[in-house]
Amino acid sequence: MKDLNPKQLEAVHTTDGPLLVLAGAGSGKTRVITYRIAHLIETCGFRPEQILAVTFTNKAAGEMKSRVLTMLDPGLRTGSPLISTFHSLCVRILRRNIDKMNAAYTRAFTIYDTDDQLQVVRRIMKDLDIEDKSLTARQALSAISWEKNRGVSPAAYANREQVTDRSEKIARIFKLYEDRLRGSNALDFDDLLIKTVALLRKVPEVRSYYHERFRHVMVDEFQDTNGIQYELTRLIAVGSTEKVHGEEKREALWRERSFCVVGDIDQSVYGFRGSDFNIILGFQHDFEGTRLIKLEQNYRSTQTILEAANGVIAKNQRRLPKNLYATPELGAGEKIGYYQSFDGDGEASFVAEKIQEHLAQSPGTRCAVLYRTNAQSRLFEESLRRRNVSYNIVGGFSFYERAEVKDIIAYLKLAMNPNDDVAMARVINTPVRGIGKTTLEALARQQRDLGLSLWEALAIAVEQRELLSRTITALDAFRKVVVSLGELVAAGETLSEVIKAATMDTGYVRALQEEKSVEAEGRLLNIEELVTAAVEAEEQGESLRDFIDYAALVSDTDQYRADAQVTLLTMHSAKGLEFPVVFIVGLEEGLFPHSRAFESAEDLEEERRLCYVAITRAQKHLYITHAMQRRTWGEELPAEPSRFLNEVPLELLQDMSRGPSWLGFALRPETLHNRQAAAALRGEAPARVKNSSNYTGKTYNSVDGVREFFKQRARSGGEGRGPARRDGAGKRKELASGTGSANDSEFRVGSRVRHSKYGDGVVLRIEGAGEEAKLTVSFPGYGQKKFVAKYAALERV
DNA sequence: TTTAGTACACTTTTT
DNA sequence: GTGTACTAAA
Numbered sequence: 001m002k003d004l005n006p007k008q009l010e011a012v013h014t015t016d017g018p019l020l021v022l023a024g025a026g027s028g029k030t031r032v033i034t035y036r037i038a039h040l041i042e043t044c045g046f047r048p049e050q051i052l053a054v055t056f057t058n059k060a061a062g063e064m065k066s067r068v069l070t071m072l073d074p075g076l077r078t079g080s081p082l083i084s085t086f087h088s089l090c091v092r093i094l095r096r097n098i099d100k101m102n103a104a105y106t107r108a109f110t111i112y113d114t115d116d117q118l119q120v121v122r123r124i125m126k127d128l129d130i131e132d133k134s135l136t137a138r139q140a141l142s143a144i145s146w147e148k149n150r151g152v153s154p155a156a157y158a159n160r161e162q163v164t165d166r167s168e169k170i171a172r173i174f175k176l177y178e179d180r181l182r183g184s185n186a187l188d189f190d191d192l193l194i195k196t197v198a199l200l201r202k203v204p205e206v207r208s209y210y211h212e213r214f215r216h217v218m219v220d221e222f223q224d225t226n227g228i229q230y231e232l233t234r235l236i237a238v239g240s241t242e243k244v245h246g247e248e249k250r251e252a253l254w255r256e257r258s259f260c261v262v263g264d265i266d267q268s269v270y271g272f273r274g275s276d277f278n279i280i281l282g283f284q285h286d287f288e289g290t291r292l293i294k295l296e297q298n299y300r301s302t303q304t305i306l307e308a309a310n311g312v313i314a315k316n317q318r319r320l321p322k323n324l325y326a327t328p329e330l331g332a333g334e335k336i337g338y339y340q341s342f343d344g345d346g347e348a349s350f351v352a353e354k355i356q357e358h359l360a361q362s363p364g365t366r367c368a369v370l371y372r373t374n375a376q377s378r379l380f381e382e383s384l385r386r387r388n389v390s391y392n393i394v395g396g397f398s399f400y401e402r403a404e405v406k407d408i409i410a411y412l413k414l415a416m417n418p419n420d421d422v423a424m425a426r427v428i429n430t431p432v433r434g435i436g437k438t439t440l441e442a443l444a445r446q447q448r449d450l451g452l453s454l455w456e457a458l459a460i461a462v463e464q465r466e467l468l469s470r471t472i473t474a475l476d477a478f479r480k481v482v483v484s485l486g487e488l489v490a491a492g493e494t495l496s497e498v499i500k501a502a503t504m505d506t507g508y509v510r511a512l513q514e515e516k517s518v519e520a521e522g523r524l525l526n527i528e529e530l531v532t533a534a535v536e537a538e539e540q541g542e543s544l545r546d547f548i549d550y551a552a553l554v555s556d557t558d559q560y561r562a563d564a565q566v567t568l569l570t571m572h573s574a575k576g577l578e579f580p581v582v583f584i585v586g587l588e589e590g591l592f593p594h595s596r597a598f599e600s601a602e603d604l605e606e607e608r609r610l611c612y613v614a615i616t617r618a619q620k621h622l623y624i625t626h627a628m629q630r631r632t633w634g635e636e637l638p639a640e641p642s643r644f645l646n647e648v649p650l651e652l653l654q655d656m657s658r659g660p661s662w663l664g665f666a667l668r669p670e671t672l673h674n675r676q677a678a679a680a681l682r683g684e685a686p687a688r689v690k691n692s693s694n695y696t697g698k699t700y701n702s703v704d705g706v707r708e709f710f711k712q713r714a715r716s717g718g719e720g721r722g723p724a725r726r727d728g729a730g731k732r733k734e735l736a737s738g739t740g741s742a743n744d745s746e747f748r749v750g751s752r753v754r755h756s757k758y759g760d761g762v763v764l765r766i767e768g769a770g771e772e773a774k775l776t777v778s779f780p781g782y783g784q785k786k787f788v789a790k791y792a793a794l795e796r797v
Numbered sequence: 798t799t800t801a802g803t804a805c806a807c808t809t810t811t812t
Numbered sequence: 813g814t815g816t817a818c819t820a821a822a
Contacts, residue, residue, distance in 0.1 A: 056812075087812050113812085136806090189812050272810060375808050378813080395811095429798095436798045553812065572810045594809055610810080633807080633813090 012036045017254040018287035021262040024324040025616035026300025034067045051081035052214040090196040110186040110420040111552040124176045184421045200235040211239040222263030226274035302333025309615040311649045335654035337623035340661040348383035368579040372592040392564035404523040411502040415485035419453040431511030434474045495538040571614040582618035587626040587642035
């Protein structure tokens, strides 16, 4: 405890009553939580099981768990505190108690991820014949989720005052969606929280069990909680959601008990999924006698980086004023590197080069590239790969999202809950068993008429024998496969045995082996990996149930490895992490801030908080970059510099661009004058702040500057773009002007080429000519791949 | 019924 | 650029 400052120490030592810790970025928040847990166990004598700490991501939970475990005296480690995400906490509670609620669910319930939910909605829309483009399954689902999270039932939604054509459709989908999930004994991510809250409210024994058990409840990243999550934690910590009146009652409640929430409204970046930082603002009001502790000493970043972060966040209206003090020993630090590139490739090259410099100068330095959307990662992957810099990427596609992995898991889900319609629809004909569209439709019809699950409909179909005998045989074979898997589970077979049966006895692996294609090889490897993961989980004492739940709740963010030299990740995933060297890329209007945030001032402020989060990840070196044009949806479009660039105090920036840049323009005296005038105007008219036009006003000058710059560029021919740049537009022009010939094709049989994913290979065959040509390329280790020359990112070596 | 080929939508951010 | 959903042919 000696290395804590007085404020941190106060937070650790406050062990009775409600406690609100406002922790600025880099102020040692996780440290405080872990020390506090250790203190409660080692000094106050609470048993580890009496402590609950809730986080939002598995990553944060895992990190906290391991830090607590290494800190605890091994002698006192009789059990471990429950450190978990909201969702896994709910799964845990529901698996033990959901049947006590009498709500048609059993403890064998299945969890539906977003993909499963979409399948359900798509099917419903098909059944209801709602298939116009104005309402996509995705939109319907997000509307439903929004309503669910606000406690609106399908009936209440249907009876609302304003009924539009759209809302009427959604109401019908909503109703069926809930029915079908219930029929499949399935819960979606929202349900996990909603049903847990309902359970704790309805069943006093369950509520008091958890209330009595957890004497100390802690919530990390509290600014990201939504109403339901808040309710959940209150039900556990307080035993009710009522305000506790009267000094005496409060004292009785808080004796040897605490409710500690930690957060920072400037880092609230999950508004899109319903989080509401008004909850943190109202906390003291909800709990009389709340102890408030502010952690304002930043131990992470240099003075320069902090000033940049403060400069940006100061532009937000909706916030609590806050001071974040730098640690003098860390010094002012280097200026912030600014780079304007011609396009996305140029940006990626700059970043990769700088990373190489840093790694050469001080080997072992951890670098991170932060972007707004996952789609941006590709260019950085390519440029790093070209330079042989190994990297670690967080997000994108997860292992558990791969088709073959989901297939095997669907079999396991069916073994435990054959009524899981989504799982059933997924594997009933995988591998192919001759159960096609017609048969499925027949089953679906019966299902609808009799109100059954797909599984029950199948059993009846087999019995009635009204289908072709060949079909009946196929259906019965499938039924037997699932039944025998179910028997294994019922007999208490081990996780590894069941998963082996799910891969072998279903014929899944055999089908892949017979395919003998490269893709099948890859799938087999993934299945192998899944089995290995299951065996390892079993060694950790996990059951099949645990394993499946884990697969449903892990996100891509969890793949983060702290030891990697270079990490590529979104700004959202970067929350809670720190890196000596940080690149924030794609600072362009429409990308960051994202165009979806343009409509409302609130959303823009959330984007700005995201910018604040991104900047404060940096410890020593920070770079910000933007491109003059960027490829979106395959189209190269001009991009305007982000308004956030203008909000960083410009004197903190050092221009590393080749040639003239936006920054150079912004720093010209007359421009500066305009900026100051604009700033003064803003200061005089604070009432207009809510108007979003105010935001565009700030970048107005700079936008003009960019146009000017573009004009100049057109005349002078532009900055030095890399000679290796593949310019799709240029090629198209050549073709159009009639110069296209066989010569036009970059490739010949025998050419050596490089692909971003498969590495170096040799062209085996070319079909067609020019950019439409189809190339067959052999890659050592990956086999043969086919590409269309126009689309494949193939480079000649 | 299956498969190959093509059209098309996709891009916030996460459990 | 990429993955999925639909369509046409076998």
